Amino acid sequence: MIERTFEGRLFGPGLPGTGAEAVGSWDGQGHLRVAVEVTPRTELLAESPAIAAAGFNAASLRITWEGEAGAYAFVIETDAARAACGVSAPPDIARRVLSAAGSRERLERRFRFGGVLLALILLLPLIGIGVFLLNSDRVADWAVKRIPYEQEARLGDLVLAQTRLQMKILDSGPAVNAVSAIGSKLTTGSLHRYRWFVADRPDVNAFAAPGGVVVVFSGLIRSAGSAEELAGVLAHEVAHAELRHSLRGMVKSLGLRALVSLLTGDASGGVFADAATRLTELRFSREAEREADDEGLRRLVKARIDPNGMLRFYQKLAGERRPSPPPIISTHPATGERLERLRREVAGLKQKWAPLPIDLTSLK
Ligand SMILES: [Zn+2]
Numbered sequence: 001m002i003e004r005t006f007e008g009r010l011f012g013p014g015l016p017g018t019g020a021e022a023v024g025s026w027d028g029q030g031h032l033r034v035a036v037e038v039t040p041r042t043e044l045l046a047e048s049p050a051i052a053a054a055g056f057n058a059a060s061l062r063i064t065w066e067g068e069a070g071a072y073a074f075v076i077e078t079d080a081a082r083a084a085c086g087v088s089a090p091p092d093i094a095r096r097v098l099s100a101a102g103s104r105e106r107l108e109r110r111f112r113f114g115g116v117l118l119a120l121i122l123l124l125p126l127i128g129i130g131v132f133l134l135n136s137d138r139v140a141d142w143a144v145k146r147i148p149y150e151q152e153a154r155l156g157d158l159v160l161a162q163t164r165l166q167m168k169i170l171d172s173g174p175a176v177n178a179v180s181a182i183g184s185k186l187t188t189g190s191l192h193r194y195r196w197f198v199a200d201r202p203d204v205n206a207f208a209a210p211g212g213v214v215v216v217f218s219g220l221i222r223s224a225g226s227a228e229e230l231a232g233v234l235a236h237e238v239a240h241a242e243l244r245h246s247l248r249g250m251v252k253s254l255g256l257r258a259l260v261s262l263l264t265g266d267a268s269g270g271v272f273a274d275a276a277t278r279l280t281e282l283r284f285s286r287e288a289e290r291e292a293d294d295e296g297l298r299r300l301v302k303a304r305i306d307p308n309g310m311l312r313f314y315q316k317l318a319g320e321r322r323p324s325p326p327p328i329i330s331t332h333p334a335t336g337e338r339l340e341r342l343r344r345e346v347a348g349l350k351q352k353w354a355p356l357p358i359d360l361t362s363l364k
Pocket of ligand 1: 240292
């Protein structure tokens, strides 16, 4: 059985601002009759009402018309009343009621689309993981930019602790003082708090851990002919630290776990221990090495340290014939090309240099 009446609220002249409870019904001619529950009970007749969706989310049906006393609106809120209004109406009115309901459905679809958008936003971290796997270079760059310097320094501490397990690290003494004196000239105004160390090892090597931890092997100091030559290597390592190459290398080689740990501020976990032990073997790209050469040279010039020292040391290492090339060369690829570049750059410089007041021969 079809419900012939439908409840709603009527708004109009002489009625409360919040509307009055009313019951509507259609007559055979498509006129709307509205009985209003006020005293005395009033019945209105709307001959050609307009029908539209209304309210938040278009959930209600609004039937409006011009009466003798002014404009009226009959608002139907409940699903049951809306349905009764539709099925009891003559066919052409029923179509208009349906069309108003359709606009509600269209709105609901839009809301569902909004839901999809929201889900996408919530899923972005997961999408990020996918992108990380697909394109770790760019994501590593993205991540490195967001890692605070304090966090990077903590990572440097961790690397240092791991390195101490592997080799004897000198914290003080004349060699450390010499390295620190030269190094501080190259790092004025840096965001890192630099710490300089000497490893008691015969290898010709040096490395910059994240966060401004620089370790120079005693073998490198021994093979440097002057403080300027040592400064050349330090400038290159400092440049790696300034450009955050080591941090980037660790983030890249460790992947997502490191990324999450670093971004959430937990760099103390065991995630990094392994990478820390492998840092001395970390290989930078050819491009990173070129960048470090350029930035290192720029820092030497700024500190008025003769860059011919850097050039001489590179030439010496490149010319050395050993069963295996010195690590600083083997882990820094494309030496010939880099040497040529550096030669050209240094030849173009016309500055006056201030000799470093450090005597390496007495150190050895
Ligand atoms: Zn390098």
